[in-house]
Structure formats: C-alpha cells, structure tokens
Amino acid sequence: MQIPSAILTLVIGMVLALGGLWIGQNINLLPIDASANAPIYDELFKVLFTIGSILFIGIVGLLVFSLIRFRRRNGQIGDGVAIEGNLPLEIFWTAVPAVVVLFVGLYSYDIYDRMGGMVPLAHDHMGEAHEQQIWGGISSGSIESAAATNVLPVEVTAMQFAFLFHYPEGDITSGELHVPADRPITLRMEAKDVIHAFWVPEFRLKQDVIPGQPTQLSFTPTRTxxxxxxxxxxxxxxxxxxxxxxxxxxxxxxxSWYRDNAKAAPEDETLTIANA
Incomplete structure (x- = not known):
C-alpha cells in the first residue's frame, strides 16, 4: 500500500519540527551566561538555532533524496524532464520564507527592546536625565545621586591597544574591570584614537567605542x-x-578590593579649620 504524498509530507514536516525543537532546546553552543540580560539573548539564539536546524536538516535531506532518487540511470542521456508551472509549490516556497523572516524580525525587535536597545532612540530625554543623574553628581563632588540608585559608574577608555577603567567615586584606575555581582553597572566609554569595541561573550554584550562620541553601556553581572x-x-x-x-x-x-585601591578622601574642611 502506497502512502499518500500529502500524509508523508505532513509526517516528515512534524519529524523535522520536533527534531529542530529538540536540538534548539538541548544543544547549547554559547558560553556560560554571567549577566542579567544574557538569558534574554539566549532565548533568541534558541529560536534561531531551532529554525536553522529545521531548515538545514530539511534542505540537506531533500538534496540527498534528490541525488539518489533522480540520479542518472544507465544509458540515460541529457537532463530530466523540465517541469514548469507548479503554482502551489511556488506559493509555498515564497510564503514560508516570508513568514519565517517576518517572525524572526519581529521577535528580534522584541528581544532588542527588552535588552534596552531602543531606549536611547525613543526616550532620549530620559536617557540624558539618567546619565546626568549618575555622572553629574560625581563630577560635582556629590555621589549621593548615584548611590541612591545603587548604580556603579565606571569610565572606560579604549586606546591602541588596551582598555583602562576609572572609578570616579574612589578615583581608581585599573587595567581590569572589577565589579560586584548583582549590582547594576554603567560604563561610560570613549576611544582616544580609532573605533574599538567592548565585547564580553559571557555577558552577551558588545558595544562600539567611538572617538569623540561617548557611548554608554549598562548591565548587571550575576555570576562571579x-x-x-x-x-x-x-x-x-x-x-x-x-x-x-x-x-x-x-x-x-x-x-575589600575597593577599599584597598581607593584613594583617601580629603579631610572634612570644618575639621581642618577646627584643628588649625
């Protein structure tokens, strides 16, 4: 008994879908996640990996089947019979990629928005106010505004070929970025020569550092x-x-690291006058 082609196609499609879902959910190719926004990015990766697995297995399987099923027979000369005008097939291979691309685009936009990527574009005034709250208080000698939000501000300087990290609150300069776990960090980054990029794979973060145009990057580390x-x-x-x-x-x-490296704060002016 020959199985109808429609049922066979449906079964193969279900096997591909289930196989792709299993691969996307159980095979992890990413490094360990160590920031609060890493799981959000990983969601997108799993979806793309699932779709890619389904397409890869399906296309390779179809190619292998075609190579065997439609191989040149003994004594056969020339190409096979030309088949044209299959409207349902043309609609199928146009509609399915269009739906997949639309879904991936909308889902990617949602992930990008959840990671805060659209905040500077849609709410410039809010971003400027937040930056002024963090950095303005420090530059004026008062850190209460930054401490109130529990955000640790760090200035990052990129140059050929090194990164320098400066902590305004303690006037610390370091070649390594030391941060506490589970505390929001805000990096104000600027390049001194050419375009660089700040990339931490475990944080799922990458931000260009551009000369003459300070950029800001925020994250919360979660794993020591x-x-x-x-x-x-x-x-x-x-x-x-x-x-x-x-x-x-x-x-x-x-x-402990901060206390060991922070420069001593100047004595209180009133105490100095009293001792004079």
Whole structure:
C-alpha cells in the first residue's frame, strides 16, 4: 500500500519540527551566561538555532533524496524532464520564507527592546536625565545621586591597544574591570584614537567605542568569575592582543578590593579649620 504524498509530507514536516525543537532546546553552543540580560539573548539564539536546524536538516535531506532518487540511470542521456508551472509549490516556497523572516524580525525587535536597545532612540530625554543623574553628581563632588540608585559608574577608555577603567567615586584606575555581582553597572566609554569595541561573550554584550562620541553601556553581572574583554573592532596591527578581563566578585570581596585601591578622601574642611 502506497502512502499518500500529502500524509508523508505532513509526517516528515512534524519529524523535522520536533527534531529542530529538540536540538534548539538541548544543544547549547554559547558560553556560560554571567549577566542579567544574557538569558534574554539566549532565548533568541534558541529560536534561531531551532529554525536553522529545521531548515538545514530539511534542505540537506531533500538534496540527498534528490541525488539518489533522480540520479542518472544507465544509458540515460541529457537532463530530466523540465517541469514548469507548479503554482502551489511556488506559493509555498515564497510564503514560508516570508513568514519565517517576518517572525524572526519581529521577535528580534522584541528581544532588542527588552535588552534596552531602543531606549536611547525613543526616550532620549530620559536617557540624558539618567546619565546626568549618575555622572553629574560625581563630577560635582556629590555621589549621593548615584548611590541612591545603587548604580556603579565606571569610565572606560579604549586606546591602541588596551582598555583602562576609572572609578570616579574612589578615583581608581585599573587595567581590569572589577565589579560586584548583582549590582547594576554603567560604563561610560570613549576611544582616544580609532573605533574599538567592548565585547564580553559571557555577558552577551558588545558595544562600539567611538572617538569623540561617548557611548554608554549598562548591565548587571550575576555570576562571579573572570571573563575576557575582547576588542571586536579591527583597530590596528595588534588588534588581536587588545584584551582585558572583567572580574565579577561577591559584594564583600569587591568592597575589600575597593577599599584597598581607593584613594583617601580629603579631610572634612570644618575639621581642618577646627584643628588649625
């Protein structure tokens, strides 16, 4: 008994869909996640990996089937019979990719928005106010506004071929980025020469650092450890060696590192006058 082609196609489609879902949910090709927004990005990766697996297995399977089923027979000369005018097939291979591309585009936009990518575009005044609240208070000598939001501000300078990290609150300059776990971090980044990029794969973050145009990047580390910082923008002959490390520590360990490296604050003016 010959199985109808429609039923066979439906069964193969279900097997492909279930196989792609299993691959997308159970095979993880990403590094360990160490920031609050990493799981959001990983959601998108799993969806794209699932769709890609279905397409890859389906296309390769169809090619292998075609190579065997329609191979040249002994004594056969020339190409096979030309088949034209299959309107349902043309609609199918136009509609399915269109739906897939539309879904991926909308879902990617939603992930990008959830990660905060659209905030500077849609709410410039809010972004400026937030930046002024964090950095304005520090530059004027008062850190209460930044402390109230529990945001740790760090100034990042990128140059050929190194990253420098400056903590305005303690006037600390370091070649490594030390941050406490589970605390929001805001990086104000600027390049001194050419375009660089700040990339931490475990945080799922990558931001260009542009000369003369400070950029801001916010994240919350969630897992203690040492993670590589990589320049992901070709910046010169030693671009491959432009690396640093972000050290995520427990709040207690970070407080200890901060106290050991922070410069002593000037004495209170009133106390100085009283002692004079």
């Amino acid at each position: 450890g040492r993670y590589p910082i990589v320049c992901a923008e070709l910046c010169g002959p030693y671009h491959g060696g432009m690396r640093s490390t972000v050290v995520v520590e427990s709040p207690e360990d970070w407080d």
